[in-house]
Amino acid sequence: MHLVWSFQVFLIGLANSAALKPRIDNGLAKTPPMGWNTYNHYACSPNEAIVKSNAKALVDLGLDNLGYRYVTIDCGWTIPDRVNGSLTWNETNFPSGFPAIGQYIHDLGLLFGVYEDAGIRSCQTDIEQAGSLYHEAQDAALFTSWKIDALKYDNCFSDEATGYPNVNYEPSTSPQPRFANMTKALAAQNRAVLFQICEWGIDFPALWAPALGHTWRIGNDIIPAWRAIWRTLNQAVPQTSFAGPGQWPDLDMLEVGNDILTIPEEQTHLSLWAILKSPLVIGGALKDDLTSINKDSLAILSNKDVIGFNQDSLGKSAELKRRWSEEGYEVWSGPLSNGRTVAALINWADETRELTLNLPDIGVQFAGRVKDIWAGKSVQNVKTSYTSTVQPHGVMLLELDDTIAAGSYSSNDFASVNGNTYTFESIYANTSSSNHAIVVQFASATKKSSLKITDSLEQITKTVSVPASQKSVSAKLALSAGGDNKLVIESPNTIKSIEIQTPAGKYYPCTEFSISGSAKIETCDSGFCKPTGSKLSYINSSNKGSANVQVTLPASSKNETILKYIEVDFTNNDIALSTSWGLGSNSRNITISVNDDKPVRLEVPLSGKHSELFGPGKGWWDTSTLGLLVGGWKSGDNVVVVGNEAGDDSFQSYGADFVGLKVFD
Template identity: 80%
Template structure:
């Protein structure tokens, strides 16, 4: 068999003429992420009619269908090795009533019927062979339409002719895109709208092309029944989140909730992050069969209407990774919801329960009139600057924030107490220790010139500021300490409405200003990449580093023996865990920063690549991402800053992420 060059030629001509395939959003499906049940995670490639019917009925009996779980998809193992009279057919031993009858049973439950197939000559397998759809796309799409399917999960095994049709090929000779486009065109030719789920394992960074072909795309390799798969998947999801939108959703793979492989806090984390990243929510557990019923705690997680509501929110925006504290083992994700709400998740990666604090400025807020702590099942009112909660080992603090105020704005009604002419503002946040913060005082209009006196809890100095007549705001520099516990005192004869705090912007230091040592290497990227520097330092490790001398200031009133400054690191990482995903592959690399020979601060960064590791510009290693970290050891004057990968003995990859530059908020 050979590739259908006639169709390929026509397809490419259509693209050149501007008659490209319509975006799959035009099929009217997946306005919110799809929800349902799939046979694979629990039953592997061994589904049968009894199993499918029993679990489909359980969706209804347990009330999950009313919550949105409506797609029932039969994964691999339903078909046979060879076509019959040229057509796919079902395994009659496992599906004695036939696939159309199973579909009818599912439809009679007011559910939706999903089928699995493959873009190769055979479908992915364990110990059985099954026919694939390569070269039969139009025929199979017509067959599926006659069966009245509602969804097609389309896999990517045995598909690369140039390399001999290997089962799993993580380095194909060409992009898998055109094979999926063949099925897209075939489905579009049928009158029945079908949810098309592209499953090419994130090989060719499908976020760039899959939205035009299908409703969902898998971001990476299969989830495995282990806690470490959550870390690996989230690291790979980071560059995909900006592509989520109605009709097009990044697929983090099916849920392991209910399969008794994760603890309940781990299941809550798994479900929460899949939901707020707008992944399809597809149950992979046995809900009900001859041997198994889902446990009550897992069912409660799957049925949590708040979390489902975050996933199905009409705004259709994914949460993003905001901050990560590698050595402290926690991180923050957050994103917008409809009606001005915000969702935030603080993940506890540590092996012990502990109190964790979310500083609201890390998610762009300063105040929230109401915060709902989903898994703790409590509501907190009038939250200023930060909120703290106990988080179980591997658990998550999942919050819905309402009636919010943007970061940096401290209204008197929430943050100030007044005694005589003195306003005391508390819970003032600073991301860095510096005397270069700017305070803007917003007051009532004054008909004549007046003055203010301002003092922070970090600074003994009292700053006197004149307010000209007919003005209602004035600014000054202010010294603040890193953290959320600063206090600002303002003595004023006129009412103060609010204060605004702006962090110093500091200075940017591109990698081209660093001095590399050993085998670390400065590389130039193509125009428009490795932003904002245009270059990057590669091959950094514990011995081969890069250093620079940076001038900084430390307030004389610093109350800490080690002054911390906020540093934003621009990096690139496209070390994708394809074949290693079954084991310790994590989609992450370390980068460390040490100041003046202090202990290096380690940041384990996720993927930044937004292009294919195989075919994209720079193979995805030219795409920059940014994360912030607090670094101690700063002093007045010259500071020696060293970037490398000085990590512990548990490092899987000795090379660090590639370094583009950093900004010191001084």
């Protein structure tokens, strides 16, 4: 190899005081960077007039004051060969030269970004362009002389061992060393530069990119189609925990304003990119001789609440909380500064619907204020759930403040009181079961007495003894899945609040399942496929696993459909790289059926937190968990079948690998 400075040397160097420090230490990207880039609208055909016009529009439209400050010239600015060994700009397209256009951008109060490639040339276009491989120090010095503020660094024509192909999704070695070379070269310059690693998620860069750059692309390019939002979010799921000040997973540039998506789709696009703490880089034309951004898209990009979620000082990404695959919606949520919470409910369906967010799905029981961002309204004192109309492919984006944690119900907020009788409403349960626990908290130490609890499911009144000098007392009770339960408590002692605790549940590892067809149990290395250490693979509509599960149904459920909450542990690292231009989705199905009832389908995202090329188990040993409600139960013995009943009709006939499941009974 001709690399002058290997990644191994970089790692050794980090151990001593003279070592290059992680990029976070140069003071940049404390929040996700924001700006504008030429690529999504102009592809690899930018020119000086386009850049100047759009940069000026950032200022004229007030977008710079909202944080959009980096102006990056993407591919197409350079020429095929170096001049006297140096990169140079295309003089036809950029007659004033790059130092001059950089000065123009700086004079507007903006920041100047350029694009280059870690290979011998940049990615294939109609115009051949020189890359930076073996010229990192030289190019970093040149860029610094132009006073750049950001470098987007791509990964084409870079794998020497396979003959420098344009794009190689299965390179012979990790791309890490090439990016480390440019990291070192930039650090040697007397200028802080935002370094954006564009490796397309080939080698799970979340594990190494934060030490080298400020942002890293999590996957292949976004495409001008709605399906790219689904594909990108599925790839983002295992990377959300890596986001933080100075290190941001990059979901790629925004298509907002490119007249590709509907207005609700653009709202969803920006909302999820914002709350996942992706850089917000406008990819649409703001202003040129032919195009001006439409007012609706401009209003979306200018939404101060959404930008505020992205730029929040806490720097925590939202995470996928629940997914209803058959019903076509899902919920993401995460913390904000000052005790606030952000939540997004995506409507994947092609129709307008009223959808309900159960607040406990995001860890909240009560919110003193809920701000519905795109609906433009605020609601006070929201208990247990919030319902709103969501347009096709739109999003319910909420900011919740003054919240109480899930499971806690104060008498002031949830109960009506008549003498010694407290009627608590809007009680939530994740599963239908007689094994929920209630803890009654009293306002002061009790007198010896008793209280009576009647639940709305079994409608059985239980008498609970209350010893003297107690602040609380507990009992079991029956609740139905959902947020419409009601409890009536008769108590001579003043009740301050109640706490509802979900059943502990029982875990069933894949090793306890009987196998049919060609499905098989695979053993994972120690510390993987948690908590089982094994997984059931090659699941489809014919190859399945089944187990006997004992449950107890509430007494009043003989003629009712009882829904049990199940958490499924799975692995999936079917990364859509080569298929991302088409129907690749980064997802696989898994189905659960009980006693031959209709299978419930869960389309799971990626779980892999290691490289699909070089990591342990190629990323297929990393477990993730999602919950779902399943019906078909009876008291006693139940046959639970794990398969992929939808497999023949889906993009991938094999399902996700199954590690185990917990039944909350």
